[in-house]
Amino acid sequence: MSLNSAAVDLSNAVKAVQEAWEEIREGWDDLVARELQEHTLEPLERHTTGVLNAMDRLAPILAKALRDVS
Numbered sequence: 001m002s003l004n005s006a007a008v009d010l011s012n013a014v015k016a017v018q019e020a021w022e023e024i025r026e027g028w029d030d031l032v033a034r035e036l037q038e039h040t041l042e043p044l045e046r047h048t049t050g051v052l053n054a055m056d057r058l059a060p061i062l063a064k065a066l067r068d069v070s
Helices: 003-025 031-070
Strands: none
Touching: 003 031
């Protein structure tokens, strides 16, 4: 699996979680739901954004390294 395809898979997975959460939240609005969103889902989104940004920066470096050893 390439770095780019891994980034796409990660991005798609987070979007799927977000969509499922939006659907779940339509019928679930209590303290537990708010805590889950605040303590789990929001940090997941922030961390995922950071990982995807790092993957974007790393991709050209890895591509150059592969070209250099070929």
